[in-house]
Amino acid sequence: MSQQNSKLHYYSDGDILFIVESTIFRIHKNIIGLASKMFYDMFTCAVPNSPSDEENIPEIVLEGEQSKTFEDLLSYIYPNTYIVIDWNNVGEFLRFSEKYIIDSVLTSAKMFLEREFRRNPLYSLLLADIYNFRSLYKESSKLVLDKxxxxxxxxxxxxxxxxxxxxxxxxxxxxxxxxxxxxxxxxxxxxxxxxxxxxxxxxxxxxxxxxxxxxxxxxxxxxxxxxxxxxxxxxxxxxxxxxxxxxxxxxxxxxxxxxxxxxxxxxxxxxxxxxxxxxxxxxxxxxx
Known part of the structure; x- marks a missing residue:
């Protein structure tokens, strides 16, 4: 499968490549590393795909992930792009941020659920069940039990x-x-x-x-x-x-x-x- 550069997150001054599915993200170690210690630790093992690469940029391949999820995550982290957490992406944000220890995104997703759980109590209870959100679990269970x-x-x-x-x-x-x-x-x-x-x-x-x-x-x-x-x-x-x-x-x-x-x-x-x-x-x- 041929690879293509991300339309949103391919920066000419980026110093690390992430390959997710068939999409190449050229981003900055200092930004993604501050967001996730796991990604920061990955940098020590990352090497360029080809020694003949003139720019000598190391790359990391994220197996089993979707490029859309990673793109949305970067859009939330980077200051030049903007994306809101909503019911369409909160589940993926929680899964990805817990897997790669991105605490700021995990906290923001949790806050969204605590603020909006009345609109979707059952799904909120499911996510609270998975991620051990005690207060959200209790509050969403009230509305689920009522119907x-x-x-x-x-x-x-x-x-x-x-x-x-x-x-x-x-x-x-x-x-x-x-x-x-x-x-x-x-x-x-x-x-x-x-x-x-x-x-x-x-x-x-x-x-x-x-x-x-x-x-x-x-x-x-x-x-x-x-x-x-x-x-x-x-x-x-x-x-x-x-x-x-x-x-x-x-x-x-x-x-x-x-x-x-x-x-x-x-x-x-x-x-x-x-x-x-x-x-x-x-x-x-x-x-x-």
Whole structure:
């Protein structure tokens, strides 16, 4: 296969050649070496392809790599070219930068995912799974679990590790099992009425009746209709109970405590960073 010079990264004053597929990149040791210690170490073993080469430029052949990936990487590193990290290249940027220890690119790709994971939660979870991004893993898992039946049907789901697939499945099954047991919850037990309350039995009855009505909204039966998403379940149950007479304390303490005991821990996205976010989600975390 005939070789051709790169249209973007073939510099007349370059002092190292990289051969990727059929493309020749003539670049600068000081720029690529600062970006990657692995490339810097490669320079010591690089020799010219032909001793008769007048310029005597050493070359390195990158086997098994795509020229487009290397070109994009150089465009990100070099100050005279510009390329953004997006959903089309973030996976390759992560793979290449981890393989060749290009920390600046790895960090930038991770920051892109942490900023944009809401747009593609399942793919973000996959990359967090592969590259051990703990915070991203937890946050993207919240959105995947909230629409788990939908995401489970996608091809990307099968690329997740067996640990992550099992953890997601077990967590979601736990949620659906908790939905079926809502009728067995007595949310008014242990509730202390305020001193002004002269009809505690009536209040308990009203609260339980309203809770039953709201429970029916989130128990989508019969199957195979998909269950109500966890975030909506929590919102419906929390927003449905409480009265301004003596039940403010119930809304503040009793219901959250019992919801947690029944469904497990739910969090908003990025936990305390989004205090105004009305939605709370179940999640999974990376194993130690």
């Amino acid at each position: 788990f039946p939908e995401y489970k049907r996608k091809g990307t789901f099968s690329r997740l590790s067996s640990y992550t697939r099992d953890s997601l499945t077990n967590k979601y099954n736990s949620y659906t099992n908790s939905l079926t047991k809502l009728a067995n919850i007595e949310f008014t037990s242990g509730y202390l009425h305020c001193d002004e309350c002269n009809k505690p039995t009536d209040h308990d009855l009203r609260i339980n009746q309203e809770f039953i009505e709201r429970s029916r909204q989130v128990q989508v039966l019969p199957l195979p209709l998909p269950p109500t998403p966890p975030s909506i379940t929590r919102r419906i149950l929390f927003n449905s109970l409480g009265y301004r007479t003596c039940d403010n304390q119930f809304m503040t303490f009793q219901l959250p405590r019992k919801f947690k005991k029944h469904f497990g821990v739910f969090e908003p996205l990025e936990c305390k960073k989004h205090k105004k976010d009305p939605d709370f989600y179940p999640y999974i975390e990376l194993s130690e």
